[in-house]
Amino acid sequence: MKIGVIGLGFVGLSLTSVLASKGFDVVGIDVNEERCRKISDGVSPFFEPDLEKTLKNGLKKKLKVKNDISLVQDCDLIFVTVGTPQNRTGAIDLSIIKKAMISLGKSIQKSKKQHIILIKSTVVPGTMKDVILPILENNSKKKAEKDFGLISNPEFLQESTAIKDTKFPHAVVLGGYRTKFMKKIEKFFTKLHPKTPIIVTNHQTAEMIKYANNSFLATKISFINQLSNICQKIPGANIDDVAKTIGLDPRIGGLFLNAGPGYGGSCLPKDMKALIKFAKITGVKPTLLNAVEDVNVKQLEEIILIAKKKLGVLESKKITILGTSFKPNTDDIRDSIAIELIKKLLKRKVKVTVHDPKAIENTKNVFKNKINYTKSIQDAILGSHCVIIMTQWKQYQKLSNNEFKKMKKKLIIDCRRMLAEKQLDADYYAIGLGKE
Numbered sequence: 001m002k003i004g005v006i007g008l009g010f011v012g013l014s015l016t017s018v019l020a021s022k023g024f025d026v027v028g029i030d031v032n033e034e035r036c037r038k039i040s041d042g043v044s045p046f047f048e049p050d051l052e053k054t055l056k057n058g059l060k061k062k063l064k065v066k067n068d069i070s071l072v073q074d075c076d077l078i079f080v081t082v083g084t085p086q087n088r089t090g091a092i093d094l095s096i097i098k099k100a101m102i103s104l105g106k107s108i109q110k111s112k113k114q115h116i117i118l119i120k121s122t123v124v125p126g127t128m129k130d131v132i133l134p135i136l137e138n139n140s141k142k143k144a145e146k147d148f149g150l151i152s153n154p155e156f157l158q159e160s161t162a163i164k165d166t167k168f169p170h171a172v173v174l175g176g177y178r179t180k181f182m183k184k185i186e187k188f189f190t191k192l193h194p195k196t197p198i199i200v201t202n203h204q205t206a207e208m209i210k211y212a213n214n215s216f217l218a219t220k221i222s223f224i225n226q227l228s229n230i231c232q233k234i235p236g237a238n239i240d241d242v243a244k245t246i247g248l249d250p251r252i253g254g255l256f257l258n259a260g261p262g263y264g265g266s267c268l269p270k271d272m273k274a275l276i277k278f279a280k281i282t283g284v285k286p287t288l289l290n291a292v293e294d295v296n297v298k299q300l301e302e303i304i305l306i307a308k309k310k311l312g313v314l315e316s317k318k319i320t321i322l323g324t325s326f327k328p329n330t331d332d333i334r335d336s337i338a339i340e341l342i343k344k345l346l347k348r349k350v351k352v353t354v355h356d357p358k359a360i361e362n363t364k365n366v367f368k369n370k371i372n373y374t375k376s377i378q379d380a381i382l383g384s385h386c387v388i389i390m391t392q393w394k395q396y397q398k399l400s401n402n403e404f405k406k407m408k409k410k411l412i413i414d415c416r417r418m419l420a421e422k423q424l425d426a427d428y429y430a431i432g433l434g435k436e
């Protein structure tokens with residue numbers, strides 16, 4: 001069996017590498033030629049733990065990487081993993097996937113194979129039936145479910161654990177019609193993930209499952225963030241003890257209750273916005289979803305408020321941001337809350353210095369020479385009026401009075417309570433901890 005993967009980003013490259021490392025005959029396809037070249041050389045275009053090792057393993061076997069979509073002609077299974085970003089209004093932008101579907105349709109027009117196309121990209125309910133299917137049929141001059149299979153196969157991996165999640169997903173969702181194509185795919189996934197539940201449903205439900213998943217995770221985060229703000233006003237209260245204890249109730253569950261500066265990343269914010277827009281189209285007022293978003297936006301204001309309260313006018317103050325990636329163990333800064341914070345500080349003419357173990361290059365691409373970048377945490381802190389810990393990189397856990405002694409004013413805002421147990425000779429504020 002030959003497998004094609006269209007789009008070699010976090011999802012596509014993880015899938016390509018895992019399948020190839022297992023010995024499948026895989027061709028990875030991307031429009032970005034430079035990206036293809038790097039990947040062919042065994043170099044990942046972004047940092048993701050274990051990805052490069054898995055990729056190199058795959059390249060030793062049957063993996064090929066090319067900037068040539070016509071190679072799908074030889075593939076039995078074709079996974080589509082291109083981006084589905086948001087447009088300026090927050091609604092889903094389908095232009096990339098539409099373009100990819102036109103090329104894919106044209107590429108399979110003359111092929112004699114009965115391809116099965118699996119859409120992994122996140123798309124709002126109705127997209128498969130109303131957008132993707134007609135584009136593929138028109139451009140291939142073939143009929144879906146007769147000449148080729150079309151299946152919704154949403155992805156649930158998290159960046160920073162993408163390889164593990166690709167190898168061991170918690171569920172496999174297959175949306176579409178119960179045809180011979182579906183049977184073949186069920187067999188494929190049963191063999192690939194023998195212990196994983198496989199849910200077969202229709203397209204629109206599969207599409208909705210993906211949004212339900214991400215919006216529920218966002219809801220949990222905004223819930224705990226709202227409670228953390230209340231805790232902060234109660235002397236001695238501790239949000240981590242609250243989260244840990246409610247998490248023991250199996251009806252609640254302990255994950256995604258880590259209070260912080262708000263959820264960021266390339267998916268939760270954009271998928272929340274897309275679902276809100278979509279709900280409105282259906283005529284449903286998304287009251288709860290709006291509140292989740294609102295809490296998320298306001299969380300950042302809380303941080304700025306503390307800085308303003310303690311430093312007075314922010315203009316010309318030197319503020320150090322520790323962590324610009326949207327979470328630890330990634331260099332991804334897409335929709336990172338730290339990046340938002342820096343933008344807001346720059347508007348207030350703050351002198352910003354940043355440190356991040358992996359994301360400095362990506363951060364430079366955004367801010368160029370508007371801010372300072374340091375390799376060491378010590379250099380970042382030197383002469384600063386305020387340090388804000390944004391990302392929970394384990395390196396920051398080691399910080400102590402020794403590093404902070406060279407600050408101009410010792411104000412520390414710790415968004416992840418990483419230094420809460422330390423006796424710091426500083427004005428220390430942590431999200432979710434009520435000052436005694």
Ligand code: NAD
Pocket residue numbers: 006007008009010011012029030031032035069081082083084096099100103120121122123155156157158159266267
């Ligand atoms: P990405 O932006 O990192 O990568 C997409 C890749 O597709 C890019 O390399 C781009 O060059 C390529 N591409 C664009 N058009 C193409 C075309 N016509 N032909 C071939 N390649 C093309 O995206 P991502 O983060 O991997 O996400 C992909 C999809 O999966 C999105 O819909 C996203 O919402 C969803 N998703 C992402 C994650 C995640 O953690 N990143 C997790 C689950 C689901």
Ligand code: UGA
Pocket residue numbers: 122155156157158159160214217221255256257258259260261262263264265266267268326327
């Ligand atoms: C998220 C989902 O977790 C994945 O299941 C999904 O597949 C993916 O989006 C997607 O659709 O792209 P990811 O974007 O990698 O994965 O990041 P998360 O681990 O969910 O974190 C998102 C944000 O929430 C980060 O800013 C993180 O710091 C924050 N977060 C997460 C918290 O503030 N507290 C928590 O308890 C958990």
